[in-house]
Amino acid sequence: MNYLKMLSLLGIGGAHPGGLSLTKKIFESEQIPLNRIILDAGCGTGQTASYLYQLGYPITGLDFDPQMIQHAKKRNQQLNIEIPYLNEDLSHTSLPANTFDLILSESVLNFTSLPDTLSEISRILKQNGLVIAIEMIRKAPLSSDEEDELKAFYGCNGIFSVSEWEKQFTQNGFTIYKVLNEEDLILQDMGEPSTEFSPVEALPDDAFTLLSEHEKISNKYGNKLTFSVFFARKTILK
Known part of the structure; x- marks a missing residue:
């Protein structure tokens, strides 16, 4: 069993760094208009999608793991809401081109083939569409053994620095216009658990x-x- 399978079996929601508290802070600070059509890419149990839906955003969830999709649909039933969920690979979706204004990815991209995934994200984003991605970052040097241990445990492609992540985005058709680091984000106690277990x-x-x-x-x-x-932001080709 790997890390992602564990999340699925335990029905863990909000496992990304900062959890739902970080998601709330991002949307509160960015003041994203409610008419923006959003894809929650790697939606997991639907915790974030449910929160954004209840704020009033038109949102779709997508996840490669069928068990996560089951958790998300169960949440729909419990809350009596209707969020469409797709059990698909983010690197090759059935979604039409130029569909979304915003794609949210919470600790997902590094578990995928970045050139394929970022290319697909660019395809399904509208012109001037935005990506908000929360990702694990290497802030100090790692030995080869340490990096191998982390990659083996998490099943990710690498442990990138901020500049390496920026390079990945730039090489795959995106312009980075802002980066917030952990020290930039003061997460207040939201009075509720950030991580769920089901x-x-x-x-x-x-x-x-x-x-x-x-x-x-x-x-x-x-x-x-x-x-x-x-x-x-999706790079506009001239």
């Missing part, structure tokens, strides 16, 4: 072992890893 009925023993290992990894690399929020 496990499936039968859980393998190693799910809890992996959860414990995640805590150890987080503590071990706390001084070398952080997160940033990237704000990017």
Whole structure:
């Protein structure tokens, strides 16, 4: 079992850095108009999509994991809301071109093939469309063994610095217009848990072992890893 499968089995929502509190802060500070059509790319259990829907945004959720989509649809039923959810690969969707004003990606891109995914995101974004991406960042040097350990545990492609992330966006058709680092974001207590758990009925023993290992990894690399929020605009071709 890998890290992403653990999230799915435990039905963990808000697992991205900063959790739902960070998402709320972003949308409060950016004052994004309510008529903007949003894709929650890698929507997980639908926690963020549900929050934005209840604010009044037209939103669609997409996730590669069918179990996450089941969690999200169950949330729809519980809240009596109607958010469309797609069980698709973000690097190759069935969505029409030029569909969305904004694509939100919360700790998702680094688990995908970035050239394929960013190309697809560009295709389904409208001209001048925006991407808001929350991603894990390397803030101090990692040895080869340390990076291999992190990549093996999280199943990600690499542990990038801010400048390396900016290069990925630029090379794939986006212009970065703002980056917020962890120290730029003072997250106030929202009076509610940021991370949710909604496990499936039968859980393998190693799910809890992996959860414990995640805590150890987080503590071990706390001084070398952080997160940033990237704000990017689809590059207009002249």
